[in-house]
Amino acid sequence: MTRPAAETRGRILKAAVVLFARHGFAGAGVRAIVARARVNQAAINYHFGGKDGLYHAVLATAFTALTRDQSLDAATLAALPREEALRRFVRGQLRPLTARDEVGRYLQIFNWENVQPTPVFKNFLTQEAAPFLSLATELMRRFLPSQAGTKTVLLAAIWLLGQCSVFVRSREQFAMPGSPLRMTVDEAFLDDLADLISAWAIGGLAHAA
Numbered sequence: 001m002t003r004p005a006a007e008t009r010g011r012i013l014k015a016a017v018v019l020f021a022r023h024g025f026a027g028a029g030v031r032a033i034v035a036r037a038r039v040n041q042a043a044i045n046y047h048f049g050g051k052d053g054l055y056h057a058v059l060a061t062a063f064t065a066l067t068r069d070q071s072l073d074a075a076t077l078a079a080l081p082r083e084e085a086l087r088r089f090v091r092g093q094l095r096p097l098t099a100r101d102e103v104g105r106y107l108q109i110f111n112w113e114n115v116q117p118t119p120v121f122k123n124f125l126t127q128e129a130a131p132f133l134s135l136a137t138e139l140m141r142r143f144l145p146s147q148a149g150t151k152t153v154l155l156a157a158i159w160l161l162g163q164c165s166v167f168v169r170s171r172e173q174f175a176m177p178g179s180p181l182r183m184t185v186d187e188a189f190l191d192d193l194a195d196l197i198s199a200w201a202i203g204g205l206a207h208a209a
Helices: 003-027 030-037 041-048 051-067 074-079 082-098 103-115 119-141 150-169 171-175 187-208
Strands: none
Touching: 003 030, 003 041, 003 051, 003 103, 030 041, 041 051, 051 082, 051 103, 051 119, 074 082, 074 119, 082 103, 082 119, 082 150, 082 171, 082 187, 103 150, 103 171, 119 150, 150 171, 150 187
């Protein structure tokens, strides 16, 4: 891809992130996106194959930004004691709490999917999120009895991810002026929260086992 083409693609993605975050997939029109990106509609078709392809690319960008952590590869986690691996995984999921830049918009896009799920998102999860979910699944398998079925292990993985995502989704409320939470979200806060969630998870899994 030539530099001008890459720059055009980047402008489209940046504009799409803003408008999808504000209005959701249905509410963000192609005309508004191309106007904000200062391109013509043909550019979206050329680079992404249409609005669905553009949204898929935005979801991939958002998912990577929210989950990318070099310390969370399968081999690294497998080599750690299970308690430390769990804590490392949880800490990684909480990382977006202190992130800046586009993270707030990425979270808003996924919040829209909770309210108005789209076929594009469902396909994205099938194609892109499965390897990430497998990390949590393998981690939960280390804590559950050997006879635990695939469904039980998968539900445990989803549960663990949910315990982290509820805090990440509430990121703006932590920082909002006048918020009753009155918490300073910094690295120390993340460390304490990771310790708490890990301890609660280990206690619950021990009871289940």
